[in-house]
Amino acid sequence: MKAANALMAGLGTTVFEVMSALAREHQSVNLGQGFPDDIGPEPVRTAAANFLLEGHNQYPPMMGLPELRQAVAEHAKRFCGLDVDWQTEVLVTSGATEALADCLFGLIEPGDEVVLIEPLYDSYLPIVRRAGGVPRLVRLEPPFWSLSREKLAQAFSPRTKLILFNTPMNPCSKVFDAGELQFIADLCLRHDAYAVCDEVYEHIIFDQRRHLSIMALPGMRERAVRIGSAGKSFSLTGWKVGYVTAAAELMKPIAKTHQFMTFTTPPNLQWGAAVGLRLGDEYFTSLAADMQRKRDRLAGALQEIGFEVLPAHGTYFVTTDFRPLGFNGTDEDFCRHITIEAGVTAVPVSAFFDEPAAAPRHLVRFCFCKHDSTLDTAVERLVKHFGGKP
Ligand code: PMP
Ligand code: GLN
Numbered sequence: 001m002k003a004a005n006a007l008m009a010g011l012g013t014t015v016f017e018v019m020s021a022l023a024r025e026h027q028s029v030n031l032g033q034g035f036p037d038d039i040g041p042e043p044v045r046t047a048a049a050n051f052l053l054e055g056h057n058q059y060p061p062m063m064g065l066p067e068l069r070q071a072v073a074e075h076a077k078r079f080c081g082l083d084v085d086w087q088t089e090v091l092v093t094s095g096a097t098e099a100l101a102d103c104l105f106g107l108i109e110p111g112d113e114v115v116l117i118e119p120l121y122d123s124y125l126p127i128v129r130r131a132g133g134v135p136r137l138v139r140l141e142p143p144f145w146s147l148s149r150e151k152l153a154q155a156f157s158p159r160t161k162l163i164l165f166n167t168p169m170n171p172c173s174k175v176f177d178a179g180e181l182q183f184i185a186d187l188c189l190r191h192d193a194y195a196v197c198d199e200v201y202e203h204i205i206f207d208q209r210r211h212l213s214i215m216a217l218p219g220m221r222e223r224a225v226r227i228g229s230a231g232k233s234f235s236l237t238g239w240k241v242g243y244v245t246a247a248a249e250l251m252k253p254i255a256k257t258h259q260f261m262t263f264t265t266p267p268n269l270q271w272g273a274a275v276g277l278r279l280g281d282e283y284f285t286s287l288a289a290d291m292q293r294k295r296d297r298l299a300g301a302l303q304e305i306g307f308e309v310l311p312a313h314g315t316y317f318v319t320t321d322f323r324p325l326g327f328n329g330t331d332e333d334f335c336r337h338i339t340i341e342a343g344v345t346a347v348p349v350s351a352f353f354d355e356p357a358a359a360p361r362h363l364v365r366f367c368f369c370k371h372d373s374t375l376d377t378a379v380e381r382l383v384k385h386f387g388g389k390p
Contacts, residue, residue: 198227199211
């Protein structure tokens, strides 16, 4: 038999699936894969359920239900001050994962260079490479994950087609500030490159920070792509409803990709997401406040146990250094160890690097978007295992 595509066939199983399976096997508290315990806002779930029961179950328009595209445009105006034409500049996708693939397949020509920032979300590199892109990786260094402007500038060249980055950033919970975004924008303008910005955690941002979209910076409206996810904004990660915003010309090849990737997304979930994006400001404020409180609950407890807790400015996650606990082994060993021996699961941060073996091996990511009781059970188990203050 002829060989399959070598790149795809050669991939391992994603770390989220591996760790969730191990958590199930050992009945451990799963603080690995990022999904909330919360069941999501009632009006959003009711809207989706009713829409389905009322019989709206055939193919919706290829670009997405008008109601959702209008809601995405209104939301961009409300939170980022962007004027968006819902008819030509918004595309609904089956999750941000599809949105990312549509952008990469739609924009990259084989041989184009793509600038990426490590640590990075696990779907980025395989899709960039499958699209023929040549990754140019820039690494952020723990514990502060600060961006080296010099290294970033060196990664750009006349062959750069685009930069793909994520803010707030999974797994390291960094939020790019205005100065960093301006620096990235200047590089894009100087090198005639696009910026594809994964903003799925736009509403999960802490300590009075405000989410800034690179698309709102001068000169970037025509060359930035903004990606959001209803899964993250409404605590409904299984829904897989994403949305892309881009200038009409830039949207065309992205939408062409979408039409042959999935073509559409379930109509009732789109309807529910539209209701969600139109919720009042208090919904979004309390989502962030609630997550911040959970961050503090888990981060404080992990620190008491003896972990070094790294700063977490957004997302569902807090990253920790386990070396102060005296564990000798890699981050993968540690995650396996605590799953089996303590009954708590985390994910190794090295999985978010192109070459895990050459990545930092002392950091693990814990997810805190859980009920307080889940977090408390995890903490009790870790205290029992490692000692430390209850
Ligand atoms: N980007 C990042 C940074 C994520 O954490 C996630 C969530 N898994 C995604 C994209 C994918 O989002 P979705 O579930 O909407 O496909
Ligand atoms: N985004 C989630 C995380 O980082 C997982 C998504 C997935 O399982 N593909 O944990």
